[in-house]
Every structure is written in structure tokens, then in C-alpha cells.
Amino acid sequence: MTGTGIDHEVIIVGAGFSGIGAAIKLQEAGFDDFLIVDEADGVGGTWHWNTYPGIAVDIPSFSYQFSFEQRASWSRTYAPGRELKAYAESCVDKYQLRPRIRFDTTITEAEFDEDGCRWRLHTATGDELTARFVISATGVLTRPKLPEIPGVDDFAGVTMHTSRWDHQQDLRGKRVAIIGTGASAVQVIPETAPEVEQLVVFQRTPIWCLPRLDLPLPKPVQWALRVPGARSLTRLISQTYVEITFPIAAHYHTKLPTAALGERAGLAHLRNQVHDPVIREKLTPRYALGCKRPSFSNDYLVTFNRDNVVLETDPIAQITSTGVRTASGTEYPVDVLILATGFKVMESGNMPTYDLRGIGGLDLEKWWDENRLQAYEGVSVPGFPNFFSIIGPYGYNGSSYFALIENQTRHILRCLRHARAGNATIVEVTREANDRFFQEMLARRGGQVFWQDSCAVSNSYYFDKHGDVPLRPSTTVEAAWRSGHFDLSDYRFATSA
Known part of the structure; x- marks a missing residue:
């Protein structure tokens, strides 16, 4: 963006499926001035880093993919990790995203420059990148969690x-x-x-x-999935199964x-x-089943x-x-x-994976420590204008991450389109809207499985330090509808002086 003092209109932090999905939809909507940055040397996020023996998706492959880029060539109903990695690569190539990705770039901190109405992102190598808007797509299965066991560093093997x-x-x-x-x-x-x-x-x-019904999908089945409507029907059946086994079971217990x-x-x-x-x-x-994510x-x-x-x-x-x-x-x-001790999920230093300071130097991690994890529709936090999360508190309901990615990206694009139409350079959720949404989420949680007495012994990573479970207590259909129909007046759109 020559002459504005801004390197890119949008910077996406993370080249996993969240970042890939956001980038594809940005392009489709005419937002061409964006950059994806990732600390890895390749795309795929979780599926780039995790390569252990036996790694595979834990929900049917028909659900674990973009609705607009459904693949017919999965080898099994639960695809192995290498196929998810290949799927990420194919999406990047098909939508010509590779030239827009900067690998080996670790964002260490981001601060909102109020005078310039832009975000300044600092990297581990000392570089600075600037953007009008930032989309955080760093995921939750990002930072390995090491056990706090005496002597773990002393092991000689x-x-x-x-x-x-x-x-x-x-x-x-x-x-x-x-x-x-x-x-x-x-x-x-x-x-x-x-x-x-x-x-x-x-x-x-x-x-x-x-x-789990983990079956091979031989070539005849893959060919059949290319018949018009076959993939959509298979996906609908798969999505229904996923919805029943976690979101409905957990949130309507x-x-x-x-x-x-x-x-x-x-x-x-x-x-x-x-x-x-x-x-x-x-x-x-x-x-109780659902206190922590079950395995299949x-x-x-x-x-x-x-x-x-x-x-x-x-x-x-x-x-x-x-x-x-x-x-x-x-x-x-x-x-x-x-x-096999998992990741820092609902913990400090993971959402996002870098220090984030908004208006007046407001620190997001400190604000969450004082006010509990919360974000309007799982996307925006007051005091942090022009910053959007794909996987924020109360965004994910336990269904496929791809459903979440598409829902949150739809929400973000509604904001960006409205800002562009009105020449707004500031997009910030109001405190009132955020508070209203947070209270709604808390009011709904009484029906969730997480508040059953037995969950106290589950050692579930769903529970954060405040004792909350910042998962969205809703069906995937409701989350999708809200992403396209939330009231835009819940945001403040303004033009900097």
C-alpha cells in the first residue's frame, strides 16, 4: 500500500488451514493486499509439525476439509496425516497463495499504532511488518506442553x-x-x-x-465420489455424525x-x-463422556x-x-x-502465540487474566481494533475446525467489506456487544456436560485457569448463521484523522 506507511492491508499470522482458508476467502472478496507469515518452513500448521507414527484425523475426512474444496481422493474415512499435509499444499497451489507466504517468520509481538491506525508486528529476527488489519490464525495445537515432572530435563536417553x-x-x-x-x-x-x-x-x-468406522476408500469409491452431489451428500452424513458425537452431546447434555x-x-x-x-x-x-475430547x-x-x-x-x-x-x-x-502431553491450549502464551498490545498499550493476556477469556463471537476483543481471531474464546463448538474456519472468516469479511464500503480505517467491537455475548455464553452453559460433578476428575484442557470452558455452547448451524447475520452496529467503524 504505497504511500500509507503500511506494508499490507491484511497480515495473516499462521499458514495452517485457518490461515489458508482466510486467505482464500480474502482473495475471493477482492482483498488482494495480504501476507501470510508462519514460523514453520512449510504450510499445514498442525499437519506440518505433527508427523508421529499413526497420526490421522480424528473425525471423518469428509468433514475435515473446506466445504468449497472437497476432495474425492482420501484413502480412508479417517485420513492419515500425510494426506492432510498434501491437502494443505494443494489448496495453497490451487489458489496461488505460495507467493503471498513468508515462512521462517516468528511473530514475537504486535502493537497497535494509534497514530498510524495500523498494527506493528515484530519478528524474532528484529524485522517489523505493518498492516491495517491482522487476522490471527495460529490455532490452538501449536505450542507443545511439557510435563512439570521433577528431573524431566535430567534424562540421559x-x-x-x-x-x-x-x-x-x-x-x-x-x-x-x-x-x-x-x-x-x-x-x-x-x-x-x-x-x-x-x-x-x-x-x-x-x-x-x-x-470408529475407519474404512479404506479404494479407487472405485473415489470415482463414485466425483459424481455430482455425491461429495455433498457424504459430507452432510459425516457432519451429522460429528455434530451428534460432540457438539450436541456436550452442549445439550x-x-x-x-x-x-x-x-x-x-x-x-x-x-x-x-x-x-x-x-x-x-x-x-x-x-462423563464429553468432559474432555474423546478418542476414536x-x-x-x-x-x-x-x-x-x-x-x-x-x-x-x-x-x-x-x-x-x-x-x-x-x-x-x-x-x-x-x-504425549499435548499442547498449551487454554493457557497463556498460546492465544495468540505472541504478545499483543492494543489501545493505550492494553495487554491482551493481562486483560484476559483480569476479565476471563472472552471474545465477541470468538473473533474480536474490545480495545484491540482491526484485530480478528479465527480461534478465539467461545468461537469453537467442538465440531470440525473447518466449520469454525469458514464461520469465523465469514464474520471477519463482513467487517472488512463494511469498513471498505465506508472508507473506515478502524474496526473495533464495542464493549457493550462483547459483554452481551459473554453473558449469553455463560447463561447457556448450565446444560453442558462440563458442569457435571464427574468432570472435576477429568483433567480436561477445556477448563482454563478461571474454571471456565470457553467453547461455544451452540450447534454448528447456529454458529454459521450468526457469522453471517450478527449486527454490524456491534462494531465501531471510524476513519482516522
Whole structure:
């Protein structure tokens, strides 16, 4: 934007699917002056960084894709990670986004320049980028979370987090310990167990694991999906399944019995897969289905029937230079320590992944600490004009992330189009609109599963430091409708002097 002192009209932070989806829709709407920045050396976000054995999408592939770019060539109903990475690459190439992406660029802080009515973004290398508007698309599965266990840094063997898998390491014949039984562990454990000498799984909280209809999609099926209307129908069926299994089950727990049906299915799956009643008891969740995101796997539970797999539920007291010691004194010698401890999700330093200061130097992290996590429709926060989030508090309802991306991008584009039509250079949600939305979200949460007594023992990352669960308590259909019909007067549109 020559002559304005602004490098780009819009800067998108993040080249995962959130950033890709936002960029595609910006182009379609005629917003051509944008730049995508990402700290990685390739696109895909989660699917660029996470390459551990067994990685795959945890909802049907037909739902885990853009509605406007539906693929017929998935190899399975639950696509492996490499196909999601390839899908990201194909979207970037088809929509000619690659020249607009700046890789190996870590944003460390962003501050709103009130005089210039622009955002100044600072990088780890000392560069500065400026933009009228910023779209934060950094996702939530971004910053690996390391366990706070004494001695974790003292281990002399190989240590790796599942999100930063070292493919140079050969696990064959090794003594391996894996800490955690969340979503990534459910996928990596069945892949690892057959090749190691011993696999010790340290479980803090058992996870609900349900069977999944994971079927190969051979060429004839892929050809059939190219028939007009076939992909749309398949997607509708898939979306309905996803909606029932989490958003409806979680947010309408007190009104609909879907969670109870899911629990019965999960317990039956556990009985059918695990032979030893003692191990089966250890793997039985003591909290309601939905307190934390469940997993779907046909291979995870049966792995605990193997002679070389140990399920340890005694808390870890210390990690030594040669292994792991439990609270009761049992010590396991270990060659490789795998941390399947997830990500910083509802924690400081992750939403966004950089320091953010708005009007008058207002610090977003500090403001959230003082006022609880909140954002109007999951997109905007008062005091931070011209800044929009794809995955903000109360934006995501637990459905497909692609539904979220398209909904939030629709919301953002309504704001940008209105600003352009009125030559506005300032777009800021009003405090009144934000407060109204936040109170609505809080008023709805009584029907959610998260507030059942049993959730207190689930150790769910859904709960933030304030005890809130900043997930949108609504159906995906409602979220989509609101993204296209919110009252534009909930924002202040102004022109800088």
C-alpha cells in the first residue's frame, strides 16, 4: 500500500488451514493486499509439525476439509496425516497463495499504532511488518506442553514430544516410556508397541475411546465420489455424525441422552478389546463422556493385551537419568522417553502465540487474566481494533475446525467489506456487544456436560485457569448463521484523522 506507511492491508499470522482458508476467502472478496507469515518452513500448521507414527484425523475426512474444496481422493474415512499435509499444499497451489507466504517468520509481538491506525508486528529476527488489519490464525495445537515432572530435563536417553517427532530415532528393540494417554498417545501407542522391547504407558486419566468406522476408500469409491452431489451428500452424513458425537452431546447434555448412549458404546468397546479385568478397570473413565475430547480408535485399547506393554497408573515421582520412578518406588529403565502431553491450549502464551498490545498499550493476556477469556463471537476483543481471531474464546463448538474456519472468516469479511464500503480505517467491537455475548455464553452453559460433578476428575484442557470452558455452547448451524447475520452496529467503524 504505497504511500500509507503500511506494508499490507491484511497480515495473516499462521499458514495452517485457518490461515489458508482466510486467505482464500480474502482473495475471493477482492482483498488482494495480504501476507501470510508462519514460523514453520512449510504450510499445514498442525499437519506440518505433527508427523508421529499413526497420526490421522480424528473425525471423518469428509468433514475435515473446506466445504468449497472437497476432495474425492482420501484413502480412508479417517485420513492419515500425510494426506492432510498434501491437502494443505494443494489448496495453497490451487489458489496461488505460495507467493503471498513468508515462512521462517516468528511473530514475537504486535502493537497497535494509534497514530498510524495500523498494527506493528515484530519478528524474532528484529524485522517489523505493518498492516491495517491482522487476522490471527495460529490455532490452538501449536505450542507443545511439557510435563512439570521433577528431573524431566535430567534424562540421559532420547526425549521427544509427539508433536516434534524425531524420525532419525529407531525404536526397534528399545525400552520406551510414553507419558500421557490423550489424542496423540491413542494414535502413537498402537504403532510403537509392536516394534519395541517394552512400552510403559504412564496414564494420569483414562480417556474415553470409542470404535470408529475407519474404512479404506479404494479407487472405485473415489470415482463414485466425483459424481455430482455425491461429495455433498457424504459430507452432510459425516457432519451429522460429528455434530451428534460432540457438539450436541456436550452442549445439550442435560436435555439429550446422546452422551449416555456413547458411554455405553465406549464401555462395550473396552470390554470387547481388553482381556485382563485389572487393566480394563484402570482404563475405565470415571467422568462423563464429553468432559474432555474423546478418542476414536480400533487399535488403542487392544494394545494393552500385549505382553510387552505395561499400563502404569501410579503417579510419576521423578524422572531420573536412566528411567522413570513412580510414587510407590517402582523404577522403569528407559531408553526413549516420549512425551504425549499435548499442547498449551487454554493457557497463556498460546492465544495468540505472541504478545499483543492494543489501545493505550492494553495487554491482551493481562486483560484476559483480569476479565476471563472472552471474545465477541470468538473473533474480536474490545480495545484491540482491526484485530480478528479465527480461534478465539467461545468461537469453537467442538465440531470440525473447518466449520469454525469458514464461520469465523465469514464474520471477519463482513467487517472488512463494511469498513471498505465506508472508507473506515478502524474496526473495533464495542464493549457493550462483547459483554452481551459473554453473558449469553455463560447463561447457556448450565446444560453442558462440563458442569457435571464427574468432570472435576477429568483433567480436561477445556477448563482454563478461571474454571471456565470457553467453547461455544451452540450447534454448528447456529454458529454459521450468526457469522453471517450478527449486527454490524456491534462494531465501531471510524476513519482516522
